Amino acid sequence: MSHPFDPALLAEARALQDDILVVNGLDASLLNEEVVRTLKAGGVHMNMSTLPDLSLSSPFHQFMLDHADDLVPVTTVAGIHAARAAGKVAVGYCWQWVDVDEDLSQLAGYHRIGLRSSGLVYNVGNYIGSGCVDPNPGPLSHYGIQVVEALQELRIVVDIGGHCSEATSYDVLEVAEGPVVCSHTNPLALRDNPRCMTDGLMRAIADTGGVIGIAAFNFFVVREGQATLEEFLRQLDHMIDVAGVDHVGIGLDQIIGRNDRGPVNPVTLPPEAYPQRYEDWIYVEGLHDFTGVPLITAGLLERGYAPEDIEKIMGANWLRVWAEVWGD
Amino acid sequence: MSGRTIPRRDFVAGSVTAPLALGALGCSPNDEAAVQESEPQALDSAVVVGPVPLASPIRGLQAERMRLAAERRAGIPARVASWGEELEHVRSQVRAARDAGVNAFMVPVVSGEHEPAASENLRRFHEAVAALRDEVVAVLNLDGLVSAVVTGRVGLIPWFQGAKMIEADLALFAAYRASGAGIMAPTHLWKMPYGDGAFERSDQGLTATGRLAIRAMNRERIVIDLSGMGPRSCLDAMEESEHPVIFSHSNARAVHDHPMNLGDEHLRACAELGGVVGVSAFPTCVSAGDNPTADDVLRHLDHIVEVAGIDHVALGLDFTDLPRKRFPSDPVPDPPYRFPEGFSGFEDLPRLRDRLAERGYGEDDRGKILGGNMVRVLRGVWGDGAG
Helix, strand or coil: CCCCCCHHHHHHHHHHHHHCCCEEEEECCCCCHHHHHHHHHCCCCEEEEECCCCCCCCCHHHHHHHCCCCEEECCCHHHHHHHHHCCCEEEEEEECCCCCCCCHHHHHHHHHHCEEEECCCECECCCCCCECCCCCCCCCCHHHHHHHHHHHHCCCEEECCCCECHHHHHHHHHHCCCCCEEEEECECCCCCCCCCECHHHHHHHHHCCCCEEECCEHHHCCCCCCCCHHHHHHHHHHHHHHHCCCCEEECCCCCCCCCCCCECCCCCCCCCCCCCEHHHCCECCCCCCHHHHHHHHHHHHHCCCCHHHHHHHHHHHHHHHHHHHHCC | CCHHHCCCCCCCCCCCCCHHHHHHHCCCCCCHHHHHHCCHHHHCCCCEECCCCCCCCCCCHHHHHHHHHHHHHCCCCCCCCCHHHHHHHHHHHHHHHHHCCCCEEEEEEEECCCCCHHHHHHHHHHHHHHHCCCCEEECCCHHHHHHHHHHCCEEEEEEEECCCCCCCCCCHHHHHHHCCCCEEECCCCCCCCCCCECCCCCCCCCCHHHHHHHHHHHHCCCEEECCCECHHHHHHHHHHCCCCEEECCCCECCCCCCCCCECHHHHHHHHHCCCEEEEECCHHHHCCCCCCEHHHHHHHHHHHHHHHCHHHEEEEECCCCCCCCCCCCCCCCCCCCCCCECCCCHHHHHHHHHHHHHCCCCHHHHHHHHHHHHHHHHHHHHCCCCC
């Protein structure tokens, strides 16, 4: 019996990835050399990068210029295909929450800089809604409704992230029109962590035509010890069972370059949802960086998914939603 | 026209945005000699009321933006007054307060602004106080209040609505306290990282961050003002706070059911903590009718006295002409507001004393309502002196 780590199967997976377009729907890494190197080594064609600071003075603009031979900023699906054709990795810009100090007039400028997807709330309540670890979760605020409307007006993807509370998430689905995504989460049915998502909410997202990305953050897969690739793939199977093969993608949520040391803030990152020392913020076996992405493809092959389904899961579902929302 | 037409001037050379730098402007003209000579009973009959906004631009950028937007909607051409003209407006307002016997009133310095606008507002406030220093005193502590009383100037108590300049960065409470934030409403009327506002779609209670913020405000001896906060968040905050809290401008739901007003449970909880509720004259919070009267306001006061006790009521006034409506569903009209006849400005306060007497409030009770209760809370939370 073959195994995702089996060299022959891995070679098959790499060959398949060369035929399809592989998309990581959410990355939390700092853009750095290691990210560039491992994205290329792992056969990832498009990376949606979290850039909390999208301002004109952010150093990442220069980083993108300095790495123009390897990276291309993209704002359209056509741009992603063009990057692929040029042998470069496409990079999209996203936020995990809308941080404009309640001044939505700033959004147009950030859209111009390249913002194409945004979360709303990060774990704890803000001006927009409540977070997944809040003691008393509630719906979107008045302002939160305006935020969703403003994002949609600009054709920026609305991402409930996995960091919103369930109540706020359902409210977003109520307010938003068209596909809504959850860029990085894991099934609550298999891992009891407030950061994970109920089957019902995954179905509701699928009903909008959206995508749910699976995260590779170890603690969202297992409570203790190192999560195996098998345990991760079991979660992926479950999400596909629940939401359907057209509505699941990967959103691995690596934090390369941001993996600090020492204690975390227990208010925004409480112990029931996150390990309390950054040293313990580890990833599923083989998925600590992007070089392991073919392991996922190999795992799907091993589990008997048809190549056209693997193509959807590994990228085409994201591209479908982005094409619809971005309007290209 | 855009919000950028806010009248402004260059205040000081260079840019002073860090709140701690404000002290360096030397804008707190407390007369130390007078304060030291004063007897402890200087505050015994002090009249301390508010909040009442000052004339723009001192009243803040957010308020100005909302005023200009409302006037634009109404087709009124933008009025841009010079800083000198604005100061004269403030001077006449302060004189009206002084002539009515007011020793100090709360002044909104921040009304929902984030940084850097919040620091800019605070700088404008201190700049205005410095320009009018022969008539006003910035009240940042109890010494400031004593100074106002013994020198016959009007004390302006900086009042912050919404700690949006702080959010989860709780160490900033100390910096803001040092530069003037003696009274802060942690949330405004809408949802905040701490909890829900009274006008929100939900009533969710304090968040974990909100509870930490209450403790930080206790630690920094900032008076916590819960006016405008949603009902559950208020109860949570009163449960969390070790110090008395105030509701600077809130009425009684039993008299008029409005989201800004307080149920009896809240009135009792406030009294148990030793706090005060300042009665508001803002018409929408007084009665459902179009023409609220001074007696309507006093019915709220009577009810608060009945439920919370005579030691827990004050005059919140809330004489404002500024727009409050931010979302279409907000339960407030657009200005101009029709304040109750006989209860619409500082000049009505002398007559109000008579009305209180007519309702059976004796001299001691009137002293408590007009300022004694508020002074007790300020002294209790701030501590004696400049500390």
